[in-house]
Amino acid sequence: MKGVALLLMLALSACSSQTEQSAAELVLQPADFSIRVQAEGELEASTATxxxxxxxxxxxxxxxxxxxxxxxxxxxxxxxxLDEKRFQREAEQERLKISQAELSLNSREFVLGGERRSIGAELDLVREELDFASRFAVEDLRVYSRIEIIDKLANVDYLQSRQAHQQWRNDRHDNKTEAELALLQLQQKQHQTRLQSVERSLGQxxxxxxxxxxxxxxxxxxxxxxxxxxxxxxxxxxxxxDMNKLQAKLHVLESEALGLAAGQSVTLRVDALPELSLRGTVTQVDKLAKPRQRNNPVKYFELMVQIEQAPVERLRPGMAVRADILVIEKNNVLTVPVQALSQQEGKHWVWRYDGEQFIQHAVDVGARSQSRVEIIGGAQAGDRILLLPPTGHNT
The missing domain is CATH 2.40.50.100 (RNA polymerase II/Efflux pump adaptor protein, barrel-sandwich hybrid domain)
Known part of the structure; x- marks a missing residue:
């Protein structure tokens, strides 16, 4: 009985080994191969003001x-x-400054006018005295004593000097008045200009x-x-x-964006209209990936899709959409799962059955998706390929 039980156990073990080996194999057969990338985004107008x-x-x-x-x-x-409170405060401040500048200008004009009249009165008085002294100047030296002659001549010289000094004061005061009033007028004009600028801003x-x-x-x-x-x-x-020209702005994870290019076909689904399926074409793909959110470092590629025959009466910019992008589509090609492929020294290898055992064999690869790789050389239809390298050959 023990011998029969041992034979049964060996038979079951052999069947189990054959089953595992069979499950770990793949027979290459031509089939259709496509690479699709999932994306999400929203509708927007292709042209807008x-x-x-x-x-x-x-x-x-x-x-x-x-x-x-x-x-x-x-x-x-x-x-x-826009919040206009700051401009309203500035406008009130400038109006107050304009009033203050006008008051300062009027006050200074009054003071300077009084000084000008005082200097003018003194100048007129000196002119009258000089005129009087000149009309009664010494004409006949024999009539006056020497002291009187000297006194009269000195008085004329003094009045002439005094007149010249008063004229200088008058001219200097005129220049001073012109400069001070010009400065005050300039300050007033600056406040008026600033007020006009603030009022223009208020109007905007x-x-x-x-x-x-x-x-x-x-x-x-x-x-x-x-x-x-x-x-x-x-x-x-x-x-x-422009509601008559809609497009989709999509985002694809950086790790999934391999092979995206303009001209690829896209199928779109609008979240708010699940029964509606739209078709479009990729028109633009960003060259660099970038984050979509300020505090999230995950990067996405942005791409634009032109929608074909969009029912614009049912669609609105901002509607969320999900997209299926057809990156590659090939017919009758050989592919293997990614895990069946290994790489050594810059070459790709599979484990192929040669009639007696599985041996490592170099192959040429083409397009690659996240799950399968196209074989373009080194293997043919009907070849038996291990799905995983043998134990100890996981390179």
Whole structure:
């Protein structure tokens, strides 16, 4: 009985070994081979009118209010408001400074006018005295004593010097008055110019739609603008898309983006319309991968897809979509699972049955997906290939 049991155990062991070996083999047969990449993204208009921060504002502003997204607007409608409190304060300050400058100018004009009149009066008095002294100057030296002659001549010289001094004071005061008043007028003009600039900025706090359409908020790292955001000059606030020309903006993980190129076919599904299937073509693929979120280092390639015959009456920019991108499609080619392939010294190898045993055999490879690799040389249909290298040959 023990001998019979031993024979049965050996037979079962042999069957089990044959089953494992059979399960670990693959017979190469031509088949269709395709590489598809999954992506996600959203619909957007291929052409749109941007609504940006007004060009006349040179400083960052705070968004105080914004019209809701996907709302139809007409040309001239207010779509956003900027916080105007700072400009209102500046306008009041400039008006006060203009009033102060005007008051200073009037006050200084009054003071300088009084000084000018005082100097002018002194100059007129000296001129009269000099005229009087000149008319009664010494004409006949025999009439006066020597002392009287000297006194009269000295008085004329003194009055002439005094007149010259008063004229110099008068001219100097005129120059001083002109300079001081010009400075005060310049300061007043500077405040007036600043007030005009502030009032122009106040007039640009209301941002209006350039034409009729549907309003779509601008995005920052995938998130729409919100009230309270700081907007820098030239910043895009929203867009009014051309609803008749829609495209899809897709994102593909950097690790899965191998082989993406313009011209590849895409099948799209809209999350909000699951029954709807769209077809399109890749028109553009970014050269560099980049993060989609500010605090997430995972990188994605961005690509644009032109949609064919889109039912624009049912679609809206911003709708989420999922996509299947056909990267490669081949018919009647040989492929093996990725794990059946090993690499040594720059060559690719498989374990192929030669009629007696499995031996390592070099092959040429072509396209590669995440699960299978195309064999373009070194093997043929009907070859038996091990799915995994033998134990100890896992290179």
């Amino acid at each position: 941007p609504i940006t921060m007004p060009a006349g504002i040179s400083e960052p502003q705070v968004l105080a209010w914004m019209q809701e997204e996907n709302v139809r607007v007409k040309a001239g409608d207010i779509v956003a408001k 706090m209301l941002i209006r739609a350039p034409h009729d359409g549907v309003l779509i908020h601008a995005r920052d790292w995938g998130e729409p603008l919100r009230v309270g955001a700081t907007l820098w000059p030239g910043r895009k606030i929203a867009v009014i898309p």
